Structure formats: C-alpha cells, structure tokens
Amino acid sequence: MSDLLSGLSSLGLGDLKEMNLFEEPKEEKEEKAAQEVVVDETEFLLERTYECPICGRKFKCIMPRAGKSKLVGTDMDLRPVHEYVDLTKYDVIVCQNCGYASLSRYHGTITDRQKKAILEKISQNYKGDMTPKKVYTYEEALAHYQLALVNAIVRQAKHSEKAYICLKAGWLVRGYAEWLLTEEGKKDAEAEKKREQALKMEEDYIKNAFEGFQSAITNENFPIAGMDENTMNYLIAVLAYRFDRLDVAGTMISRILVSPAASNRIKDRARELKDLVVAKLKENKKNS
Numbered sequence: 001m002s003d004l005l006s007g008l009s010s011l012g013l014g015d016l017k018e019m020n021l022f023e024e025p026k027e028e029k030e031e032k033a034a035q036e037v038v039v040d041e042t043e044f045l046l047e048r049t050y051e052c053p054i055c056g057r058k059f060k061c062i063m064p065r066a067g068k069s070k071l072v073g074t075d076m077d078l079r080p081v082h083e084y085v086d087l088t089k090y091d092v093i094v095c096q097n098c099g100y101a102s103l104s105r106y107h108g109t110i111t112d113r114q115k116k117a118i119l120e121k122i123s124q125n126y127k128g129d130m131t132p133k134k135v136y137t138y139e140e141a142l143a144h145y146q147l148a149l150v151n152a153i154v155r156q157a158k159h160s161e162k163a164y165i166c167l168k169a170g171w172l173v174r175g176y177a178e179w180l181l182t183e184e185g186k187k188d189a190e191a192e193k194k195r196e197q198a199l200k201m202e203e204d205y206i207k208n209a210f211e212g213f214q215s216a217i218t219n220e221n222f223p224i225a226g227m228d229e230n231t232m233n234y235l236i237a238v239l240a241y242r243f244d245r246l247d248v249a250g251t252m253i254s255r256i257l258v259s260p261a262a263s264n265r266i267k268d269r270a271r272e273l274k275d276l277v278v279a280k281l282k283e284n285k286k287n288s
Contacts, residue, residue, distance in 0.1 A: 055098040089141035099126030114155035163212025170205035210239035
C-alpha cells in the first residue's frame with residue numbers, strides 16, 4: 001500500500017501511507033451496561049375491602065390486580081408462575097382484628113357453629129399485625145396460610161379446602177426457596193439454610209395436600225377446589241408420582257385417558273406423565 005499513498009509524506013501524512021485500502025471499518029462497540037429490570041411489586045396489586053364474617057368489621061387486604069401480571073409457566077402440579085411477582089403470596093384474606101383467615105375462594109362461607117368455634121379458639125387469643133402493608137414478604141404470606149389452615153381445621157372445613165390450602169402453601173414455600181437463590185445469594189449460608197427448611201416444608205405441605213385430595217374425591221362432589229374431575233385426577237396423579245405412589249398415579253391417568261369429558265390438553269399431559277411413571281417403574285424394578 002506504500003506506493004499507492006507514497007506521496008502523503010510530503011503532505012505531512014506519512015504515518016497514514018500503510019493504511020489497508022479494503023480494510024473493513026471497525027464498528028465501535030457501545031458497551032451497554034446490563035440494565036436490571038426493576039419492577040415495583042405494587043403495580044400488580046390492589047387493596048380490597050372485605051367484611052369479616054366473624055367480627056363484622058370491615059378491613060383491607062392486598063390482593064392481585066386482575067390481568068396485570070403475565071403468566072410465564074406452570075409447574076407439573078399446576079402451580080402458576082408469573083413474571084416479576086409471586087401471586088401465591090396474595091390469596092389469603094386475613095382479618096387482623098379477630099384472626100379469621102381463608103383463601104379468597106372460600107371467604108365468607110361460615111355457619112353459626114363455625115363462627116362460635118373461631119371466636120372461642122382463635123379470636124380470644126389472636127394478636128393481629130395492624131401495620132399497613134403495601135406488599136407481603138414470604139414470611140408474612142406463610143403466616144397467612146398457616147392462619148388460614150388453622151381456621152379451616154377449627155371450623156372443620158371440607159378435606160378439599162384444607163388440602164387446597166396445603167397445596168398453595170407448598171407452592172408458596174417453593175417460590176420462597178427459588179427467591180432465596182436469586183435474591184439472597186447461593187453462597188450465603190443463612191439463605192441456604194432457609195432454603196433447605198423451605199423445601200422440607202414444601203414436602204410436608206404437598207404430602208398433606210395429596211392425602212386430603214384423595215379423601216375429597218371419594219366424599220365430595222365436583223368441582224372440588226374449583227377443579228373438574230379430570231383436572232383433579234391429573235393433580236392427584238402428579239402428586240402420587242412425586243411420592244412414589246405409582247399405583248395411584250396409574251389409576252388416575254387411566255381415568256383421564258378414557259374420559260370423554262377430558263380435553264386434549266389434559267390427555268396430552270396425562271400421556272406425558274404416564275411415560276414418567278413407566279420409566280420410574282422400570283427404574284424401581286431395576287434397583288429392587
């Protein structure tokens with residue numbers, strides 16, 4: 001290239017005579033700092049006013065804003081996963097005055113006998129947290145679920161309601177375990193301890209949900225916990241697979257596959273689960 005630009009020296013530009021004629025221009029790479037998306041959880045929530053069926057007082061509770069959050073996935077046991085917010089934290093209605101609590105699905109359905117039992121066994125000793133909240137931590141949400149569960153036990157709710165509370169409490173602590181990984185750091189010893197406790201708690205809640213739903217389908221009419229027969233059979237099959245009750249899983253799957261009322265979607269999921277059950281049976285046989 002020196003000959004092509006050799007005359008540049010007389011112009012004081014000799015240091016440019018070795019330039020490559022057909023060199024591609026180097027694009028300046030703009031270093032874009034990774035911008036972390038910061039989302040305010042309150043964007044997905046709103047305050048609703050309820051009237052307590054026990055003490056009669058009106059109170060406010062934080063609930064999900066309908067249609068605001070984006071569903072990004074569903075776990076095998078039907079736990080919905082939303083973008084930016086865990087809506088499972090916001091499905092319990094709690095009266096901080098008297099200690100009444102229930103899932104939103106069951107709010108307000110109280111008999112006189114149940115009301116008396118809650119007043120005597122819960123309200124007399126309950127110490128509520130009157131501090132205004134804009135969001136709930138996982139710890140606060142878990143306390144709400146536990147309060148809802150003890151309310152259901154005290155008023156002798158149906159097995160399906162208690163099982164559904166356990167199912168959603170299991171979903172909640174699973175979300176908590178996931179949050180501990182992302183928010184408090186994998187190398188934090190305290191966070192890892194909390195995560196192990198959460199996973200153990202999830203196991204206990206889900207196992208109780210499994211047992212409760214099995215009882216419910218033999219003693220209650222559908223829909224159960226808002227689920228039709230095929231959805232409930234699928235859920236029980238998934239939980240049975242998790243706890244190595246493969247006989248129960250197989251029975252539930254068969255019911256779905258022969259049901260004329262089952263949708264193609266639920267049948268497809270049942271077939272996928274069947275493959276997992278068969279694989280697990282083979283593995284168990286091999287290891288026995």
